[in-house]
Amino acid sequence: MAATTTVKxxxxxPLPDGRxxxxxxxLPAGEGPFPAILEYLPYRKRDGTAPRDATTHPVFAAEGYVCLRVDIAGTGDSEGLFDDEYSEQELSDGEAVLAWLAAQPCCDGNIGMIGISWGGFNGLQLAARQPEALKAVVSVASTVDRYADDIHFMGGCLLSDNANWASQMHAYQTRPLDPDLRPDWRAAWVERIETLPFMAADWLRHSRRDDFWKHGSVCEDWSAIKAPVLAITGWADAYVNAPPALAAQMQTPAKALIGPWExxxxxxxxxxxxxxxxxxxxWFDRWLKGEDSGAETLPDYRTYMQEHFNPTKENKPRQGRWIAETAWPSANVREVVHHLGQQGLLxxxxxAGEAVVSNPASLGAASGYFCAGMRIDNELPGDQAGDDALSTCFETQPLDAPLELLGRARVRLAFSVDKPVAQVMARLCDxxxxxxxxxxxxxGRNLCHEDSHETAAPLVPGKRYEVEFALNECAHHLRAGHKLRLALSTSYWPIVWPSPEPVALTLHLEGCALILPERSVAEEVAAQAPGAAREYPTYQAEVTRAPSGTSNTYEEADGTLVLETFDDYGAAIDPVHGMEVGSxxxxxxAIHPDDPASATFSSQWRFTFARGDWQVQVDTDxxxxxxxxxFHLWRKVVATEGPAEDEVCVKEWRESLPRDCL
Incomplete structure (x- = not known):
């Protein structure tokens, strides 16, 4: 690092209402004022993100930036109560934080926001509100459409991560406040638990793209964002669609970067x-300091063009090369139509003719974890051959020449079904x-969402329908001799929650096609790929329990297929405030192959906190x-204190909601 920093x-x-x-x-060394970088999250700056914060903010501060890491209201040690993700309270509080920071003597009034996932979301959302001090954003693994591209729904299909993420947030939000900072920690802790929103139910209640999801979806008005945006993600991540969409749609400078990352x-x-x-x-040197850093002249879209490797659920490097497109959309990408036929992709x-898509509800054994990077390991998609064998597939002949795809392929289907609720999952495979x-x-696509995701209606069995939908963004190089395969199925467990009944989906082939974004260039431009990671400071905690993880799949006596995972994130003592935290x-x-209504998800989280005579444990189910x-949802929290685990708070929630064409 260029210089030493001071940490507060x-x-x-303070917020306008007194919270x-x-x-x-x-703080950087030397005389200010300086531009500033804000990261605004609900994940506890005291312990939750401390290991990651140690690798970023000291580096940026050493380069002349004031860095501020803020806990959202009702999280960490912040006052107030948490109400929901990206709520009006969160965003209006964020505007107040920006105004406060801009007014500090150490800040020159120019602020950038940075964040991954939650912080990537609210950086874009706050930019759309145009606060005066926010001059640039680096948004990592984020979305521009909260309904289409978050952990709740995909193509109108319910993601199992709606329940999974809600269970994680339930565990996160029931953690205690730090007694060293909040003398009222115990009363505030109990109040937080008692007033927690039942997010799994709240999100599921909005199964269509209504105003609940439009709030915070910056795609509703691309022109609202005036601050330049650098949008970053990785191909192993779930959030791959936002960077190219921002590069294509924004009217102010926006650049997309997608690498081989989780x-x-x-x-x-x-x-x-x-x-x-x-x-x-x-990025920030250009837009916060006014320096000629080269940010403006970057290609619109830089990405890692992946190639075939031996896919495995374990973490290992990708295979491919870096490319760049000067402008996005690019003249180097053209749409090519391939028809679905009895002999494959034509x-x-x-x-003419028909093909039937019908498969076990358990299809998806090689799907991987929806958002890789959240577990210890064993979370990437593996060899798809087993899932392909259970799907209805259309494929090319072995390629005579390499084929490159860049963008979002589209699937067009003419179909009829035998049940009133149905979905289709489409996978492209090398x-x-x-x-x-x-x-x-x-x-995936919920076929009950015929015209838009704002409406849903049961399908009429036997009636002919048509649908066209885009797959997720991709950049992939298929070698000569390889085949491109389109695999269609009516389920994809455990990523997508299945329809309530087994479905036979009949394709009317004359109306079915795959539209590919095929890329060809006469001469590549300079990729300007990111360099190898530099040295950076790390969190110097005392590890008292090392992290570990397992993943196990088995079949029960009645044929139910079960996937069980266990992630021990370990325990460590913070070197500054001395608290030991473990989780x-x-x-x-679980699902029975013959009964999609048998699908079940459960989780059990445990957090432990200790410092001196103070000891707390929180168990959530x-x-x-x-x-x-x-759908039937249940959750419970048991919060205890002291070595005898005296109960502080025990609370249960139950709710049942209609499936609403899911």
Missing amino acids: EHIWI RLAARMW HRYAHISKLEAHDFHAEVLR QATPD VAPDGVSQRITYR HVAMRY NLMQGDREN
Whole structure:
């Protein structure tokens, strides 16, 4: 690092209504004022994000930025109560934080926001509100459409992560406040638990794209964002669609960068680390300091063009090369129609005839974890050949020449079904000569959402329908001799919650096609790829229990297929405030192949906190299951204190909701 920094471990930020938000600040050496970088999260700056914060904010502060890490109201040690993700309270509080920071003597009034996932979301959302001080954003693994591309729904299909993420947030939000900072910690802790929103139910209540999801979806008005945006993600992440959409739609400078990463900042990727710091500093140096850093002349879209490798659920490096497109959308990408026919994917005239898509509800064993980067390991999609064998597939002949895809493929289907509620899952796969199938991209579509995701209606069995939908963004190079395979299924468990009954989906082939974004260039432009990760400071905690994780799949006596995972995130003592924090989670996904209504998700989280004579434990349990008409949700928290685990608060919630064409 260029210079030493000063850290203020805890400061209070006053809000207009009298509440205070807890924050941590890193100050550059020398005379200010300086531009500032804000990261605004609900994940506890005192312990939750402390290991990651240690690798980023000291680096940026050493380069001349005031860095501020703020806990959202009702989280960490901040005052107030938490109400929901990206709520009006969160965003209006964020505007107040920006105004407060801009007015500090250390800040020159120019602020950038940075964040991954939650912080990537609210950076864009706050930019759309146009606060005066917010001059630039680095948004990592975020979305521009909260309904289409978050952890709740995909193509109108319910993601199991709606329950999974809600269970994680339930565990996060029931953690105690720090007695060293909040003398009222116990009363405030109990109040938080008693008033927690039942987010799994609240989100599921909005199964269509209504005003609940439009709030915070910046795609509703692209022109609202005036601050330049650098949008970053990784191909192993769930959030791949936002960066190219921002590059294509924004009217102010926006650049997209997608690398071979999971749901992590690139410098700490377990797959292949790159110099995340340089990308951030180049962006903020231009838009906060006014320096000629080269940010403006970057290609619109830089990405890692992946190739086939032996896909496995374990973390390992990707295979491919870096490319760039000067402008996005690009003239180097053209749409090519391939018809679905009895002989596979055809570029000739449409084929006649029919094909039936019908498969076990358990299809998806090789799907991987929806958002890789959240578990210890064992979370990436594996060889798709087993899932392909249970799907209805259409594929090319072995390619005579390489084929490159860049963008979002689209699937067009003419179909009829035998049940009133149905969905279709589409996967594009790169199939090697030895038969190993690697997933390139995928996406589902709720077929009850005929015209838009704002309306839903039961399907009429036997009636002919048509639908067209885009798969997720991809960049993939298929080698000569490989085959491109489109695999269609009516389920994809455990990523997508299945329809209530087994479905036979009949395709009318003359109306079915795959539209590919095929890329060809006469000469590549300079990729300007991120460099190798630089040296950076790390969190110097005393590890008292090392992290570990397992994943196990088995079949019960009645044929139910079960996936059980266990992630022990370990325990460590913070070197500054001395608190020991530990956590682990066990998750269970179960389904019977013949009964999609048997799908079940459960999780058990435990957090422990200790310092001196103070000791706290929080156990949370969550369950989601259903029948053919309803979903049933349950959760419980048991909060205890002291070595005898005296109960502080025990609370249960139950709710049943109609499936609403899910």
